[in-house]
Amino acid sequence: MRLRNHPILEFKEQRVIHFTFDGQDITALEGDTIAAALHAAGIRTLSHSLRRHHPRGLFCAIGKCSSCLMEVDGCPNVKTCLVPVKDGMVVKSQDGWGRFPSATSRKDYQRKEIPTRETDIAIVGAGPAGLSAAIYAARLGARVMVMDENYLVGGQLIKQTHMFFGSKDHYAKTRGIDIGTLLRQQCDELAIEILTECSVIGYYHPHELAMVHKRKLNHVKAKAVIIATGASENMLTFPGNDLPGVYGAGAIQTLMNVYKVKPAERVLMVGAGNIGVIVSYQLLQAGVDVVAVVEATPKIGAYQVHASKLVRCGVPILTSHSIVKAYGNESVEGAVVAQLDNKWNIIPGTERDVAIDTICLSVGLNPASEILDQAGCRMLYIPELGGQVAVIDRNMETSVSGLYVAGDVSGIEEASSAMLEGRLAGVAAVQSLHGSSPQIEKLKHEIQSGLDALRTGPFGEKTRIGNKIMTEAAS
Amino acid sequence: MKHDYINTGILRLTDFQVPPPERRRAGRVIMIECVQNIPCNPCSTICPQGAITIEGDITNIPVVDFSKCNGCGLCVANCPGLAIFMVDESIGDNSAEVGIPYEFSPFPEKGEIVSVYDRSGKIICDGEIVRVRNPKSYNKTAVIYFRVPIQFSLDARFIKRKADKAKTPIH
Numbered sequence: 001m002r003l004r005n006h007p008i009l010e011f012k013e014q015r016v017i018h019f020t021f022d023g024q025d026i027t028a029l030e031g032d033t034i035a036a037a038l039h040a041a042g043i044r045t046l047s048h049s050l051r052r053h054h055p056r057g058l059f060c061a062i063g064k065c066s067s068c069l070m071e072v073d074g075c076p077n078v079k080t081c082l083v084p085v086k087d088g089m090v091v092k093s094q095d096g097w098g099r100f101p102s103a104t105s106r107k108d109y110q111r112k113e114i115p116t117r118e119t120d121i122a123i124v125g126a127g128p129a130g131l132s133a134a135i136y137a138a139r140l141g142a143r144v145m146v147m148d149e150n151y152l153v154g155g156q157l158i159k160q161t162h163m164f165f166g167s168k169d170h171y172a173k174t175r176g177i178d179i180g181t182l183l184r185q186q187c188d189e190l191a192i193e194i195l196t197e198c199s200v201i202g203y204y205h206p207h208e209l210a211m212v213h214k215r216k217l218n219h220v221k222a223k224a225v226i227i228a229t230g231a232s233e234n235m236l237t238f239p240g241n242d243l244p245g246v247y248g249a250g251a252i253q254t255l256m257n258v259y260k261v262k263p264a265e266r267v268l269m270v271g272a273g274n275i276g277v278i279v280s281y282q283l284l285q286a287g288v289d290v291v292a293v294v295e296a297t298p299k300i301g302a303y304q305v306h307a308s309k310l311v312r313c314g315v316p317i318l319t320s321h322s323i324v325k326a327y328g329n330e331s332v333e334g335a336v337v338a339q340l341d342n343k344w345n346i347i348p349g350t351e352r353d354v355a356i357d358t359i360c361l362s363v364g365l366n367p368a369s370e371i372l373d374q375a376g377c378r379m380l381y382i383p384e385l386g387g388q389v390a391v392i393d394r395n396m397e398t399s400v401s402g403l404y405v406a407g408d409v410s411g412i413e414e415a416s417s418a419m420l421e422g423r424l425a426g427v428a429a430v431q432s433l434h435g436s437s438p439q440i441e442k443l444k445h446e447i448q449s450g451l452d453a454l455r456t457g458p459f460g461e462k463t464r465i466g467n468k469i470m471t472e473a474a475s
Numbered sequence: 476m477k478h479d480y481i482n483t484g485i486l487r488l489t490d491f492q493v494p495p496p497e498r499r500r501a502g503r504v505i506m507i508e509c510v511q512n513i514p515c516n517p518c519s520t521i522c523p524q525g526a527i528t529i530e531g532d533i534t535n536i537p538v539v540d541f542s543k544c545n546g547c548g549l550c551v552a553n554c555p556g557l558a559i560f561m562v563d564e565s566i567g568d569n570s571a572e573v574g575i576p577y578e579f580s581p582f583p584e585k586g587e588i589v590s591v592y593d594r595s596g597k598i599i600c601d602g603e604i605v606r607v608r609n610p611k612s613y614n615k616t617a618v619i620y621f622r623v624p625i626q627f628s629l630d631a632r633f634i635k636r637k638a639d640k641a642k643t644p645i646h
């Protein structure tokens with residue numbers, strides 16, 4: 001089902017297109033990804049698992065989890081959450097590994113020669129961090145190229161319909177979606193090249209990248225590289241967690257706020273951090289019922305203002321509660337939740353059955369740092385920063401000289417800090433090319449103090465601890 | 476266990492600054508329900524009267540000077556936390572007017588009777604819509620003013636259209 005009216009989203013005329021799914025004709029709107037179009041048509045099972053052939057639905061909707069793999073125009077293992085639908089596309093659900101690509105589909109990506117693209121600074125990821133890095137580096141005169149595997153520019157901002165916190169300098173009270181547009185405009189004014197549908201799959205010394213643009217392999221040569229690949233949503237273990245209908249909260253947010261698909265009728269949200277609470281509120285805005293938010297710890301992690309605005313709408317946040325199991329045949333039909341004691345054990349007799357069709361997990365994010373590891377950066381597991389991160393200095397530079405990071409990939413925080421880190425990495429990367437100047441030192445100092453200011457207060461504590469561990473490790 | 480907003484998301488009147496009764500009886504005035512040290516400050520920069528201040532760090536909490544607030548409503552629409560509300564006990568006839576930020580569609584209409592919810596999401600009374608303010612400058616966060624019996628003036632925090640409620644499946 002599609003959303004018809006919404007308090008925040010705007011509806012534009014979209015061309016109707018047709019494709020087939022397992023032989024069945026599906027009507028879609030131009031701009032849908034394959035997975036979004038299938039959801040709009042009420043289809044949640046996209047494939048079956050490798051060994052036990054369990055039904056599989058999408059989980060992340062941003063290309064990070066591989067649970068949406070399907071065969072598209074003869075090519076197996078296509079991430080259908082990233083690929084836009086085209087008229088006449090032939091989409092098939094995939095059971096297991098899939099078949100060897102057909103001869104016609106092989107033509108799509110076979111190449112006699114692999115072209116090389118050269119730039120000063122190559123930036124991986126067009127979220128708030130990557131775009132800010134590009135803007136600041138380009139302003140200082142560097143040639144930059146931004147690559148993103150999504151076909152839309154803006155990273156997580158494109159689905160965030162709520163107003164952001166912060167100060168004027170971080171676009172406070174502007175909606176995330178509008179911040180994305182503003183950053184995009186600034187890039188356009190600076191004539192920054194942004195390549196979409198473009199996955200960076202490997203780093204080679206010094207500063208060469210293997211990149212797949214619309215299924216074709218490319219070679220990128222740069223003088224410095226900034227990795228701003230963001231994060232992926234964590235899974236939670238419970239029986240039934242692999243049923244279609246169990247989604248990452250961000251995935252549900254993508255379906256409803258980017259593709260305007262009504263993603264569910266009745267939802268159970270797991271996790272009362274900012275994302276869980278914000279997405280619950282946005283589900284209400286899309287006309288979806290949220291039965292409750294369950295949170296295993298005794299405390300709500302989200303900002304009080306976000307929690308309060310949800311609870312007053314009639315959605316309870318049940319702390320010291322968790323999901324025991326999900327059940328259903330092809331897809332989620334219900335869940336059991338229960339109260340936990342202070343040792344995380346289920347209190348017998350408190351189990352409750354809730355009839356829902358969707359479970360959203362918002363149990364944390366994990367830095368998407370694989371490329372950094374592959375590049376040989378010194379890595380460290382820092383739980384306070386969300387997981388495996390590259391060890392960096394005050395300039396966002398990793399142990400590999402000229403390789404920088406910015407945003408969630410360097411530690412889970414917020415868009416406001418992602419933008420500042422992006423600016424800093426952009427400026428520092430230019431410095432590595434052209435040497436320092438009083439202007440560069442001043443800029444860096446301003447950005448660093450801005451970051452320190454954001455991280456004051458109790459909600460910045462995790463990052464402060466994480467960064468301290470990092471600094472100690474670096475020295 | 477102590478049942479605090481940190482466990483439930485529900486604030487109590489003792490958790491934040493409430494305008495004194497004389498001030499409420501004198502006309503529209505805000506209540507800010509934002510009690511944690513979060514990195515945010517638009518309320519303090521947008522108020523034309525300088526009624527809201529955040530001293531020092533951006534993570535400090537906002538403080539209101541109720542005598543400076545003239546009830547214009549700008550901060551209600553511009554607070555990203557949707558944490559600022561308006562109250563007016565100057566109406567007489569045992570009713571009070573409450574203003575809340577509202578981001579649901581469609582908007583209720585003037586004169587419509589709606590269900591009124593408190594901070595815990597419980598229905599406490601009916602309310603009558605008095606005004607729907609949604610100028611472009613509010614950027615899609617409307618401010619909706621409605622009338623409630625005066626005993627609910629400090630607790631009315633959300634409204635639902637009766638038509639919308641009927642659509643919610645009951646299990």
Ligand SMILES: Cc1cc2nc3c(=O)[nH]c(=O)nc-3n(C[C@H](O)[C@H](O)[C@H](O)COP(=O)(O)OP(=O)(O)OC[C@H]3O[C@@H](n4cnc5c(N)ncnc54)[C@H](O)[C@@H]3O)c2cc1C
Nearest residue numbers: 125127128129148149155156200229230407408414415416
């Ligand atoms: C529901 C929700 C609410 C939020 N609310 C707020 C808020 O109120 N205020 C706030 O400040 N922040 C908020 N955030 C956090 C904020 O969105 C993130 O911290 C921010 O988007 C991180 O920016 P980033 O640029 O590091 O990563 P992202 O925005 O995730 O961007 C990373 C980009 O990299 C691309 N990419 C990844 N790997 C590759 C690859 N190998 N090749 C090419 N491209 C790749 C991805 O496609 C993506 O576009 C919220 C987040 C969520 C999910």
Ligand code: SF4
Nearest residue numbers: 522544545547548550
């Ligand atoms: S209502 Fe108007 S005058 Fe009162 S605090 Fe808000 S912005 Fe200032």
Ligand code: SF4
Nearest residue numbers: 509515517518554556
């Ligand atoms: S703008 Fe709203 S959320 Fe931000 S500090 Fe002010 S009252 Fe709190």
Ligand code: FES
Nearest residue numbers: 061063065066081
């Ligand atoms: S990769 Fe497509 S849903 Fe995760």
